[in-house]
Amino acid sequence: MTLAERLRAALDFPPPVGLLPGDLVEGTAGQPVPAAVLVAVTRRSEPGVILTVRRDDLRTHxxxxxxxxxRVDSADAGVTHAALREAQEEVGLDPALVDVWGVADPYVTVTNFSVIPVLGSVPSDLPLVPHEREVADLFEAPLAFLLDPANQRAITAEYQGRMRTYYQIDWEGRRIWGATAAMLVNLSRRLQWS
Structure with a gap:
């Protein structure tokens, strides 16, 4: 069974012990805002994951x-629809090209979004185009590298007057950290327990 097949199968198992629930920050008011992301795994012999670099002038992250x-909008027919819509808006990914596998475990961000990762496979080498107002760049990183616990470093730093631990994955000069790295850590832990 390939790594991509194992990851897809791991979604069928109950959440394992030891998942990261989110950035628990005291003083966060109200219910988290529902959000969804697409973990697009490319169909190739060594699959990758499509990632974006958010513009420097965005309000959050x-x-x-x-x-x-x-964010999941009121017009969305659930988190999968929201993730596919956002991927189309941000990188021009046609939703019809995504073979949706299912959803993974929610993660609550420090900015109070409850993010549901939607996983699916996409053809390799798609002609994706970053949205000029939201995405500065996009790239593909190897799935095996991202899910390898040896590449997932826990880092402690001060945030809003408190010490906070977060995860970071460094790949070819790219710093993948915070909620994105934590969701990858959770996927890695799902694989280990499935």
């Missing part, structure tokens, strides 16, 4: 590496 995605 500026300049960060992220999965295509965003």
């Amino acid at each position: 500026a300049g960060q590496v992220a999965f295509p995605g965003g």
Whole structure:
């Protein structure tokens, strides 16, 4: 069974012990805002994952590496629809080209979004185009590298007067950290328990 097949199958299992629930920050008011991201796994012998670099002038998570995605709108027919819509808006990914596998475990961000990762496979080498107002760049990183616990470093730093631990994955000069890295850590842990 390939890594992509194992990851797809792992979605059928109950959440394993030890998943990262989110960035638990005291003083966060109200219910988290529903959001969804697309973890698009490319169909190739060594699959990759499509990631974006958010523009530096965005209100939230500026300049960060992220999965295509965003807020679930009232017009969306659920989180899968939201993730596919956002991926089409952000990188021009045609929803019809995505073979949706299912959803993974929610992660609550420090900005109070409850993000649901939607996983699916896409053809390799698609002619994707970054949205000029939202995405500064996009790239593909190897799935095996991202899911390898040896590449997932826990880092402690001060944030809003408190010490906070987050995960970071460095790949070819790209710093994948925060919620995106945490969701990859959770997928990795699902694989280990399935």
